[in-house]
Amino acid sequence: xxxxxxxxxxxxxxxxxxxxxxxxxxxxxxxxxxxxxxxxxxxxxxxxxxxxxxxxxxxxxxxxxxxxxxxxxxxxxxxxxxxxxxxxxxxxxxxxxxxxxxxxxxxxxxxxxxxxxxxxxxxxxxxxxxxxxxxxxxxxxxxxxxxxxxxxxxxxxxxxxxxxxxxxxxxxxxxxxxxxxxxxxxxxxxxxxxxxxxxxxxxxxxxxxxxxxxxxxxxxxxxxxxxxxxxxxxxxxxxxxxxxxxxxxxxxxxxxxxxxxxxxxxxxxxxxxxxxxxxxxxxxxxxxxxxxxxxxxxxxxxxxxxxxxxxxxxxxxxxxxxxxxxxxxxxxxxxxxxxxxxxxxxxxxxxxxxxxxxxxxxxxxxxxxxxxxxxxxxxxxxxxxxxxxxxxxxxxxxxxxxxxxxxxxxxxxxxxxxxxxxxxxxxxxxxxxxxxxxxxxxxxxxxxxxxxxxxxxxxxxxxxxxxxxxxxxxxxxxxxxxxxxxxxxxxxxxxxxxxxxxxxxxxxxxxxxxxxxxxxxxxxxxxxxxxxxxxxxxxxxxxxxxxxxxxxxxxxxxxxxxxxxxxxxxxxxxxxxxxxxxxxxxxxxxxxxxxxxxxxxxxxxxxxxxxxxxxxxxxxxxxxxxxxxxxxxxxxxxxxxxxxxxxxxxxxxxxxxxxxxxxxxxxxxxxxxxxxxxxxxxxxxxxxxxxxxxxxxxxxxxxxxxxxxxxxxxxxxxxxxxxxxxxxxxxxxxxxxxxxxxxxxxxxxxxxxxxxxxxxxxxxxxxxxxxxxxxxxxxxxxxxxxxxxxxxxxxxxxxxxxxxxxxxxxxxxxxxxxxxxxxxxxxxxxxxxxxxxx
Amino acid sequence: xxxxxxxxxxxxxxxxxxxxxxxxxxxxxxxxxxxxxxxxxxxxxxxxxxxxxxxxxxxxxxxxxxxxxxxxxxxxxxxxxxxxxxxxxxxxxxxxxxxxxxxxxxxxxxxxxxxxxxx
Ligand code: SRM
Ligand SMILES: Cc1cc2nc3c(=O)[nH]c(=O)nc-3n(C[C@H](O)[C@H](O)[C@H](O)COP(=O)(O)OP(=O)(O)OC[C@H]3O[C@@H](n4cnc5c(N)ncnc54)[C@H](O)[C@@H]3O)c2cc1C
Ligand code: SF4
Ligand code: FES
Numbered sequence: 001x002x003x004x005x006x007x008x009x010x011x012x013x014x015x016x017x018x019x020x021x022x023x024x025x026x027x028x029x030x031x032x033x034x035x036x037x038x039x040x041x042x043x044x045x046x047x048x049x050x051x052x053x054x055x056x057x058x059x060x061x062x063x064x065x066x067x068x069x070x071x072x073x074x075x076x077x078x079x080x081x082x083x084x085x086x087x088x089x090x091x092x093x094x095x096x097x098x099x100x101x102x103x104x105x106x107x108x109x110x111x112x113x114x115x116x117x118x119x120x121x122x123x124x125x126x127x128x129x130x131x132x133x134x135x136x137x138x139x140x141x142x143x144x145x146x147x148x149x150x151x152x153x154x155x156x157x158x159x160x161x162x163x164x165x166x167x168x169x170x171x172x173x174x175x176x177x178x179x180x181x182x183x184x185x186x187x188x189x190x191x192x193x194x195x196x197x198x199x200x201x202x203x204x205x206x207x208x209x210x211x212x213x214x215x216x217x218x219x220x221x222x223x224x225x226x227x228x229x230x231x232x233x234x235x236x237x238x239x240x241x242x243x244x245x246x247x248x249x250x251x252x253x254x255x256x257x258x259x260x261x262x263x264x265x266x267x268x269x270x271x272x273x274x275x276x277x278x279x280x281x282x283x284x285x286x287x288x289x290x291x292x293x294x295x296x297x298x299x300x301x302x303x304x305x306x307x308x309x310x311x312x313x314x315x316x317x318x319x320x321x322x323x324x325x326x327x328x329x330x331x332x333x334x335x336x337x338x339x340x341x342x343x344x345x346x347x348x349x350x351x352x353x354x355x356x357x358x359x360x361x362x363x364x365x366x367x368x369x370x371x372x373x374x375x376x377x378x379x380x381x382x383x384x385x386x387x388x389x390x391x392x393x394x395x396x397x398x399x400x401x402x403x404x405x406x407x408x409x410x411x412x413x414x415x416x417x418x419x420x421x422x423x424x425x426x427x428x429x430x431x432x433x434x435x436x437x438x439x440x441x442x443x444x445x446x447x448x449x450x451x452x453x454x455x456x457x458x459x460x461x462x463x464x465x466x467x468x469x470x471x472x473x474x475x476x477x478x479x480x481x482x483x484x485x486x487x488x489x490x491x492x493x494x495x496x497x498x499x500x501x502x503x504x505x506x507x508x509x510x511x512x513x514x515x516x517x518x519x520x521x522x523x524x525x526x527x528x529x530x531x532x533x534x535x536x537x538x539x540x541x542x543x544x545x546x547x548x549x550x551x552x553x554x555x556x557x558x559x560x561x562x563x564x565x566x567x568x569x570x571x572x573x574x575x576x577x578x579x580x581x582x583x584x585x586x587x588x589x590x591x592x593x594x595x596x597x598x599x600x601x602x603x604x605x606x607x608x609x610x611x612x613x614x615x616x617x618x619x620x621x622x623x624x625x626x627x628x629x630x631x632x633x634x635x636x637x638x639x640x641x642x643x644x645x646x647x648x649x650x651x652x653x654x655x656x657x658x659x660x661x662x663x664x665x666x667x668x669x670x671x672x673x674x675x676x677x678x679x680x681x682x683x684x685x686x687x688x689x690x691x692x693x694x695x696x697x698x699x700x701x702x703x704x705x706x707x708x709x710x711x712x713x714x715x716x717x718x719x720x721x722x723x724x725x726x727x728x729x730x731x732x733x734x735x736x737x738x739x740x741x742x743x744x745x746x747x748x749x750x751x752x753x754x755x756x757x758x759x760x761x762x763x764x765x766x767x768x769x770x771x772x773x774x775x776x777x778x779x780x781x782x783x784x785x786x787x788x789x790x791x792x793x794x795x796x797x798x799x800x801x802x803x804x805x806x807x808x809x810x811x812x813x814x815x816x817x818x819x820x821x822x823x824x825x826x827x828x829x830x831x832x833x834x835x836x837x838x
Numbered sequence: 839x840x841x842x843x844x845x846x847x848x849x850x851x852x853x854x855x856x857x858x859x860x861x862x863x864x865x866x867x868x869x870x871x872x873x874x875x876x877x878x879x880x881x882x883x884x885x886x887x888x889x890x891x892x893x894x895x896x897x898x899x900x901x902x903x904x905x906x907x908x909x910x911x912x913x914x915x916x917x918x919x920x921x922x923x924x925x926x927x928x929x930x931x932x933x934x935x936x937x938x939x940x941x942x943x944x945x946x947x948x949x950x951x952x953x954x955x956x957x
Contacts, residue, residue: 055935492909514882524882526907527916527923550864554903554918557864562918566898812899813874814859814866820874822899837896 002101007080009035012282012298013106014061019306021070031072036079051167083255109245109283118217124239127164140171143237156242157184164240166330176207188336193360193376200358247284260286269317271305279305296430297321333381338374338391361405385470419473431463443478491528494521513551532749538672544796555634565834570608571633576643576661577604586626597831603640620797629795637672641665646683653683655700670793674747692720695753705732712754721764738771741782840890840940848954857949867902876902886944887926888953893917894936
């Protein structure tokens, strides 16, 4: 039996173990792993996720039991201090001595801390381990208690630095990125793209300081600022250093292995160091005179070392290693691949820049126009995976290579872009080195027909996760090519998509959720399929949320949005934002009576917060008596149709936007849909109502209304696209009727119109065909469907207050008249708010 | 303050309320001394469950307003605040690492629902 010792239980050391146990039998080798960190190996790539959930367990790559089950001896909290090559033994800090046949150095790297005066002060951190993060977080918490608007600097504007900046911002500190170079991400981006990124980050509240060399860290014991030039000082309360990495090569150095001039243990393409019994993999290894600071090459190195040890001597490290990267988490797409900046003698570049939308796309193409050599994407990296594959596989380019970044402008769909066009050898998941061929075979031959099953079988998507969209496409397209319908089942209880369930309910006339579950599903339902069922019943029969109250999402169940302390908000409809002084006074009087916090919402109406459950019917009764009705701020339904004042008052107005907005809001109110719906109407192209940020919008122009659809604010803003130009009001409304019904019938659950359009084959042209040209012959049906909904509207709050049975639901205890004494408020600028969560 | 009570530990069967006070396939909250207990009428299974009303995530008294359902045959409740789900049988947090919630035995006699406590 041979002994293999792995020094370092980080990402690559772990991968070595995983590949090793998969390929060897237990009798032949003994595997001993040393890790200096207290925990078993975890996913460093997603370290920042720790800020969001503080959950170290979730990052773990494999639990301790996994090592046990596979006969691996894992010693954490144990640093290896010496290698004795003559006796082939190692010693550890606790003075254990062990003999090896093969030794694997997987000690990774450490953050580079520049030798600036004062870096040892309190409040200066690095960003590499969970402990680093815990210390940073604890310090930030302390600072936040004593400082009003605390600031944190990040030294280094590279990939990691920007990720750290986002993390610091999420901790509630004002982030300042300090970079030595004159641009951000100097290794991946050209000057122009770097500028676009900078402007975008600044707009997100991340401050950027370029061309700054830090002279010293200021402060007495703890950091208070950074000094660049003599009078150039930045006051900060905390600093995170992210200025590059240095390999942890101290063991290699002390035992006399061949080293690179600037560090790193030199390896050949078998991952052997200058001692044939010692291998180095991951960020400690210097291969091709480079340290590769990414997991994918590290994983490949682990694979090669395993191959070499078990006698698979043909496995070698490739000569070219792809260093393409996509920045994650920061809230703006950034990607760079191949040769990002290219000298003119090698090829030419096609550059598209739109500063107002923070978009920059560059591709570098060979002189003969045949090959993609590299590129940069800022603001929108949806095509990154496909472009990367075209580059890696040297695939032929379209006739007009600019189509790759601009899309085809001839009206037809671009012919590139299907993952199925890739060669079988294309590596789709580079972290786990899974090819397109392997994925497609797994679907075809092993019956792994969902992304989940593929992930389990091949481990694709488990690394950085960047390949997930492409894997999804491959699964779907392979199934299609086999003539199978793609199962997008909504949860374990229904093997159907939302659209299929919609059709089932409609065709079979199913009346309630139990009937649907008994006849077409299994088990007892869950928080995914129940609200989805509720949405379908509402869309088909226009039943209110009161009828099947326990399948409603909890906000719908009580017809109000739950707030932090378990109280609720009250939002009456104020169509188009038009409100009379009398109505304002009514709202004011009622809010005062029930001591509610009031605020004007972003949807042009008034929200009253802090109503206790039992008060809701009382408040609504009074509002209804004054002529108000529910604003359905809680439902996946029409929210508001925002309007500008329009030609009634405005000197530029082309038409009466308020009247139109009221008409529309009244028409669509109460309609439930896969996700919430918002509309907007502007009186002219100055667009004060932001109609192009809404699910549907109208803008008055000379000669009629322009109709837009599928805009979105929220998490992923999208401008709406033009559906029809200069049409009259009646036509505009018919189009939107049909569009909405089409969306309601076909969209997956919880998908806004913008996301729905994105996934819809054929895009806006297809919607135009269906809605305007009636290409599917369903226009009549859509029209009728909408009319049914419009005609059967009723205010569900009116129903609730008038029906004693429904009204009885609004009580905190069913066995006592008492109120919930745990509800607490504190005062806030002459109003009140819930006691904050600790 | 909330601790799971096993059926054999029950000392008091507290008369909570009539069956009709609890919605089908849903829950409602009852008060017992200074405790708030969520009681669920899982009509589809023909069973009843009870647990603490406080969600361990933010300690709000809201679990009784959550939606119930089932996952791999484990009956569960989803908190209305952030959709953390808890097994109604063991109290375990099914989609996270929160501490388990306390559960209590329930029995129905005639049309009255009783919840079991150990004190
Ligand atoms: C009250 C309000 C904020 C304010 O003080 O102004 C608000 C409050 C909430 N919004 Fe909003 N949104 C409000 C306007 C908006 C707007 C602005 C607008 O409509 O013009 C947006 C961006 C526009 C858009 O939707 O495209 C907006 C995008 C969101 C999103 C993200 C949607 C997305 O597609 O990414 C959510 C989350 C969701 O729906 O899943 C959300 C969810 C919420 C919820 C419901 C979160 C929740 O579940 O508790 C908040 C509760 C409201 C309550 O208790 O009444 N809210 N929310 C605004 C109410 C408007 C109204 O009168 O109904
Ligand atoms: C915040 C962050 C984000 C990142 N994002 C990305 C990304 O998006 N994409 C990407 O490809 N890469 C990313 N990386 C880089 C990636 O995490 C590394 O490439 C990868 O972790 C390298 O693996 P490794 O095993 O070589 O080193 P490590 O994961 O650092 O593991 C080395 C381990 O060895 C231990 N060790 C060192 N010396 C000894 C000793 N003498 N005895 C015992 N144990 C020892 C160390 O404590 C450490 O646990 C990111 C890194 C960070 C910090
Ligand atoms: S943006 Fe909307 S969802 Fe987020 S905190 Fe504000 S109101 Fe709540
Ligand atoms: S309070 Fe229950 S999930 Fe957050």
